[in-house]
Amino acid sequence: MSIDQAKSQLMEFGRYAHGRSWVPATSGNFSQRIAPDEILITASGVHKGYLTEDDFLRISLAGTPLDPKTPSAETHLHLQLYQHYPAANCVLHVHTIAATILSDIAGPAVRFSQLELLKAFDGINTHEVDCTLPVIPNSQNMQTLAAAVEPYFSEPILPAYLISGHGVYVWGNDYPGAFRHLEALDFLLSCAIARPGIMQT
Numbered sequence: 001m002s003i004d005q006a007k008s009q010l011m012e013f014g015r016y017a018h019g020r021s022w023v024p025a026t027s028g029n030f031s032q033r034i035a036p037d038e039i040l041i042t043a044s045g046v047h048k049g050y051l052t053e054d055d056f057l058r059i060s061l062a063g064t065p066l067d068p069k070t071p072s073a074e075t076h077l078h079l080q081l082y083q084h085y086p087a088a089n090c091v092l093h094v095h096t097i098a099a100t101i102l103s104d105i106a107g108p109a110v111r112f113s114q115l116e117l118l119k120a121f122d123g124i125n126t127h128e129v130d131c132t133l134p135v136i137p138n139s140q141n142m143q144t145l146a147a148a149v150e151p152y153f154s155e156p157i158l159p160a161y162l163i164s165g166h167g168v169y170v171w172g173n174d175y176p177g178a179f180r181h182l183e184a185l186d187f188l189l190s191c192a193i194a195r196p197g198i199m200q201t
């Protein structure tokens, strides 16, 4: 994955996400792994619907910025995913309406089963599965958030988690994979809101 290709894909995703109202008011952040120990991530404070090639910075997996720009406050959560999942090469964080509403009312997890679109997630090839989507309590302290996420990595969860009243993180082996996961998840969360008694815990 070249840096130019990674930027191009994330700029394209930003325009799409803006069109879906997933990244209002400079919210959200996107990243891709560009080397085994290096990622490219959106800079802090930029509107994700109008990203230019100057709106990114490289950062080491250990958290050291490699370009003179301020990383997003939530960079730590991206790094945590890349460190835990060596196969993950793209992380997308957005504030969809469905994720924000459902994460606020669902309790500690959302469970999905018997839904055809679960097959959009890597490793799932039947609707006859029970899948857990954790809901992490929100915090402005990224260390606190990361610590709350950590226990879920030992469980078989979907490649995603919600942060309460905040939004959603998804990851994938590449950009198309992460994008597919996010699109499927937004559909499933929208279904869950429409039928809360059936899909929420």
Ligand SMILES: [Zn+2]
Binding pocket: 027, 028, 074, 093, 094, 095, 166, 167
């Ligand atoms: Zn956020």
